[in-house]
């Protein structure tokens with residue numbers, strides 16, 4: 157087992173830098189608890205860097221990410237910083253394509269002690285994972301839009317969705333394996349729900365066919381299908397009924413924000429962008445320009461993303477100390493909310509980034525890794 161792990165750290169813009177400071181404090185505290193050192197190498201990237209240096213994602217940053225054991229990412233993009241085609245500077249999308257981080261993993265669950273916007277008491281049992289295909293789908297069109305002119309003005313623009321057998325099969329395999337793993341650790345039955353629009357698009361009918369082929373290889377995992385519009389309804393009406401769901405890139409982008417809302421907001425939603433060789437972990441939220449620089453950001457999503465990173469690294473490195481570290485973070489977060497002493501501003505409470513961080517770090521130093 158390694159005595160030290162190399163983490164590439166990309167704080168980015170807006171509240172990305174603020175929540176990353178919280179994650180750093182947590183990781184430093186964790187070192188003494190689990191006897192592992194984390195060499196955190198900070199790297200520039202983002203919209204502000206683009207403004208200052210003309211490049212959003214420097215080669216040197218990519219090199220450090222490539223060599224690192226894992227990448228920890230804050231948030232990037234600023235509404236007023238845009239490329240010539242009018243789109244925002246979003247290096248996280250470039251990283252996904254560059255390192256082939258095809259699996260966008262977005263777990264979502266309610267925390268005792270925090271209110272949810274849903275009045276049904278079953279909302280306390282929300283615990284599922286959205287798996288978003290992250291290298292194809294409609295996002296593949298980014299930077300490739302077919303812009304046509306007529307009479308000197310733009311008259312038509314086409315963004316084409318890309319769905320391949322290989323890309324669909326690997327994300328579906330990922331979802332089924334994740335369901336098996338959750339069943340083993342949570343003692344619940346495994347189920348994967350495919351989310352598509354197969355009633356309208358041939359690309360989506362093809363996606364559904366590939367999903368069904370993959371499902372046959374996992375007879376121990378139940379599977380079903382839902383159209384994305386019906387899923388938008390079901391996620392509000394009965395989100396507690398889901399286990400793992402898998403979907404195309406654009407649908408996953410939209411549903412990610414919806415599912416964060418189910419448990420109180422973007423500050424509660426962690427994520428991992430995982431490939432066969434690299435893993436990048438980041439809160440599901442963006443740079444939140446409306447609250448940036450005010451110390452109001454909820455750092456929980458960032459902290460839970462750090463826990464996801466440790467879990468992923470634990471598996472890759474065969475190092476159970478890292479899995480303990482992940483459990484310590486999860487338990488510390490659970491504790492500070494459960495006893496009602498901490499209520500993030502995102503929930504209308506009085507506690508900003510620094511207070512939430514202090515409470516979680518203090519709980520981490522006392523809590524046990526056992527669940």
Ligand code: ATP
Pocket residue numbers: 171232233421422423424440441442443444445446447452453454455457502
């Ligand atoms: P992106 O397009 O990069 O995903 P976005 O503009 O869709 O970003 P966010 O930056 O995620 O959106 O912000 C959406 C809303 O959620 C904003 O009102 C923001 O203040 C709020 N928000 C996001 N993250 C947090 C957080 N960690 N704590 C509190 N509020 C947050």
